[in-house]
Amino acid sequence: MSADLSRLTAIVYTSGRQQSVTRLINSVAWLYPQVKVLVADDSRQPQPMAGAEPVKMPVDSGVSACRNALLARIRTPYFLLLEDNQELNRGSHVDKLLAAVAGGKCDLAAGDMISCRRRFGLFTKREADPGHGTVEATPEAVKITAGARPGVDGVQGCDVAHNFFVARTDKVRAMGGWDPQLLVDERLEFFIRARRFGIKTAVCLDSVAWRWNDAAAKTTRDFSALAVAKMGAARLIDANGRTIEAASSQTRAA
Numbered sequence: 717m718s719a720d721l722s723r724l725t726a727i728v729y730t731s732g733r734q735q736s737v738t739r740l741i742n743s744v745a746w747l748y749p750q751v752k753v754l755v756a757d758d759s760r761q762p763q764p765m766a767g768a769e770p771v772k773m774p775v776d777s778g779v780s781a782c783r784n785a786l787l788a789r790i791r792t793p794y795f796l797l798l799e800d801n802q803e804l805n806r807g808s809h810v811d812k813l814l815a816a817v818a819g820g821k822c823d824l825a826a827g828d829m830i831s832c833r834r835r836f837g838l839f840t841k842r843e844a845d846p847g848h849g850t851v852e853a854t855p856e857a858v859k860i861t862a863g864a865r866p867g868v869d870g871v872q873g874c875d876v877a878h879n880f881f882v883a884r885t886d887k888v889r890a891m892g893g894w895d896p897q898l899l900v901d902e903r904l905e906f907f908i909r910a911r912r913f914g915i916k917t918a919v920c921l922d923s924v925a926w927r928w929n930d931a932a933a934k935t936t937r938d939f940s941a942l943a944v945a946k947m948g949a950a951r952l953i954d955a956n957g958r959t960i961e962a963a964s965s966q967t968r969a970a
């Protein structure tokens with residue numbers, strides 16, 4: 717089926733990263749001019765952004781609260797989640813992600829990612845950066861295994877994926893969106909909760925976005941232990957074998 721991109725709204729969180737988010741907005745406008753873009757900026761001095769509608773937020777609201785505010789502003793049945801250091805390209809095939817969701821194959825269709833880094837200002841190094849996986853959850857641990865389940869027509873089932881996806885607006889609203897206590901490190905908790913809520917997640921490996929590894933994108937804040945606690949498990953074992961212990965009740969109350 718053909719995808720009607722006018723039924724899709726792109727949402728982006730940023731925090732004062734004007735150059736990065738402008739690059740992203742320009743790529744959306746170039747490839748998908750019919751897609752409306754909403755941007756929430758929680759920096760102290762948000763700047764106007766051509767090609768996007770701003771959503772005002774209190775300073776340092778965090779990624780989750782900003783995404784929830786964006787979610788509340790959506791007036792289309794589907795939305796496209798993007799991060800401000802991403803860039804769409806001719807291989808992003810957002811229309812395929814939308815077709816998978818609108819066609820009932822899944823509730824959320826994610827794409828793959830290529831990590832991009834400029835070297836010496838002369839060339840760009842690009843590397844595959846897969847982020848999809850399946851989940852085995854017990855009260856003791858949430859274990860993520862890289863990969864996806866077999867699928868059809870390029871749509872493969874998974875439980876977690878990159879923050880580059882098309883989803884049903886009503887489904888994500890019904891699950892409560894993102895946890896506002898997680899100012900960062902929200903991605904895996906969102907997908908684990910979506911899984912428990914019955915949201916059918918898939919990945920389309922031929923839909924690929926670029927992620928630019930800018931030094932300014934790094935943060936010293938760490939909410940990963942709190943995110944694991946909110947998953948209801950004692951620890952998380954990620955796809956790389958790294959173990960993250962859940963925050964204690966005292967830490968969560970602090």
